[in-house]
Amino acid sequence: MVNLILNENMKLYRRWRTWIMVGLLVTAVLFGSIVEWYYDDKNAPEGAWEEQITKEKLEYETRLNDPELDAEDKAYIQELIAINDYRLEHRIRPESGTMWDGINGSAQLVILITLFTVIVAGDSLAGEFTTGTIKLLLIRPASRLKILLSKYISMLLFGIFLLVILFIVSVLVNGLLYQFEHVNLPLVSVNGDGQVIERNMAANLWQTYLLNGVSTIIFVTMAFMISSAFRSSVMAIGFSIFSLFAGTIIVELIQSYEWSKYVLFANIDLSQYLSGQPYQEGMTLEFSITVLAVYFIIFNLVSWLVFTRRDVAS
């Protein structure tokens, strides 16, 4: 099994295509970070943030006095005030204007990782059918299930590899741009009990990465299913990318229907539970995970059944 994964990795990393993708990702991080750094106010004195935050806090307080404010918004603003109080009290500055602002901004590029991984995954299986190499691959003492699994694992490893690159490059470039000032800045947030807590910034970043990684896994699984069903890279890549972008639009359109919460794309973005605004009233993290797990199992079952049963003709 390890050898099969080594093989898949060899076929992946000994191709220019793969390294062009890595290059594009690095370029995107560099570009985004440098642009953001360029427009930063670099002349602000060290203590300027305290003034800023005090001002913000006053604004929040006036808004709290608005009688038309509903309970949810009210709670949200109170949290913001609590965070600002905590910052002032413990002298912890916000991320904006530090290296972490750029790094957290780069985390948006996870979508690029999903895109690249889906392209590679769509081609990994279907490409072998297109070029005919599948024949020589399947006449070895390795079951089709193992071959499918090794491809799947190598795709996930590729996704993780790109995440690590994203992390390293964005930390390095932003660190260098800001001379690694405020490296140890903690993330101040409010936990479930309404308590203000400090968290490690890097750990939080990885949490964001991995929540987005869930959608990468689902899209890769989908690309694999289409690959093994239609044996066409174009179909697999095209359809997966289409749903990657159109998925959110589709669920917007059908939001008013109750059943829409069972649609894959309504659940794929788990960060909706971090911001506290789920797609439909009453949806919970557990609900979404269950729905995703069901889709995940169905997709894998279809790829497995189709790939292991079907004749290799042509």
Next chain:
Amino acid sequence: MSNEPIVSLRNVTKRIGRATIIDNVSFDVPKGEIFGFLGPNGAGKTTTIRMMVGLMSITKGEISIKGKNVKNEFEQAIRHVGAIVENPEMYKFLSGYHNLIHYARMIPGITKERINEVVSLVKLENRIHDKVKKYSLGMRQRLGVAQALLHNPSLLILDEPTNGLDPAGIRELRDYLRYLTRTEGITVIVSSHLLSEMELMCDRVAVLNKGKLIDLKLIQDFIGSNNGAQTFLIEALPAEQALAAILGIEGVEDAKAAPEGLEVITERDRIPEIVAHLVRSNTQVYGVRARNQSLEDRFLEMTGGEQIG
């Protein structure tokens, strides 16, 4: 044990939808032979080979390789098999060497030395580190043979191995297959549409037509006698007189005039008597030779003269 067939098919049937592609085919391939598969297009040669190597499922019946059932014990059965199914499609973006590494990793126990050995066997030492996309068709074919031999298989299956090879390449492959069966005791199953090639290459031939096995014989038996009777070509003048004389002889099955002389179908033992009779009938005999019917003639006869392609 040595007589145990290396491959055995028992009542193998393949249906796709309603069409029956292979209909109840049974045969054994003995060890150490070059076994040929003949048949017109669509006869089911490639389908049979694909079922042997597990690329296609078997609707009914059983195929076993070295006693292991291809369906239930696929990994053990295929371990002894090296194959090229149609053109050897390799990973073009990898070097020839990395292609071999790729396949070597899939079977335990293949050393770097073995890879180098196979590379020199197919004479690719100078180009093995080049990308496959830079290879000529002949070189790709040789790399295909290399990947098939990597794990010292006891059975080599080649589907249309001469496709796209020039005459020199075909000859090289033929000599090489002979060498393998003689020195390493490898059994080879080969399908081809080039009948003359099969004639030179194979020890035994199975003829498939419309999914059915219609004949299975040693190659000598195919091109040799027909129920003991053979075709002889007799040059004798005057031809009409000679023909009349021959037709009266007992044991002559058929005789007719041909441009080169007289075609006479009879048993070998009858020849001296026929010549004596011709001499007695005042005809002049210039020569007698046996004419082997080519595989192609026999083949067309058996498959009803359908186009071979």
